[in-house]
Amino acid sequence: MANKLAALATAVTDRTDMAFGPARSRSSVAALQTLLHWGPLTATELARILGVAQPTMVRVAGSLIREGLVMRRDKEARNVALELTRAGQSEAERLRRVRLVEMAQLLGALDGEQRRSLDGLVDLLLAAATNGRATARCICRFCAHGICEGAACPVGSRATVLDGEFKERRRDDPGA
Secondary structure, eight states, rough: HHHHHHHHHHHHHHHHHHHHHHTTOHHHHHHHHHHHHOOOOOHHHHHHHTTTHHHHHHHHHHHHHHHTEEEEEEEEETTEEEEEOOOHHHHHHHHHHHHHHHHHHTTSSSSHHHHHHHHHHHHHHHHHHHOOOHHHHHHHHTOOOOTTTTOOHHHHHHHHHOOSSSOOOOOOOOTO
């Protein structure tokens, strides 16, 4: 079963990567998605959420800035916040739609009862994979956050059980 689940994870990743296109790395897609929901953020904050090294995130951000998808915002001390441009917001929304269409096509192999069963099992696995708020942000870096909010989100719900209620992030506390 573990091998099959790993193979499914690979198939899903490959399918979405191909749908995003060759010009778009997973890190750039994750950065765009994260900035769409959580931005503006510094490269350090993005790196922490995406689970990549800070220098890697700086390179990804530089590429997105050159493409006109991200811009630097007001500088606070030594930190420069990054936020999406209008083009970046459009691209992030397009990538979100592409990902959801790909997954909907894959789920088309299941009938209604199978989908409901899988939905409950996926919720259990996602909750089991969540060991706190920081992990939750990393797990949900590609999520369309409006689809499962509050109690409907197994990741956020588990993070709340472990870490308490979510507090709005303050600029001086990037880990909140």
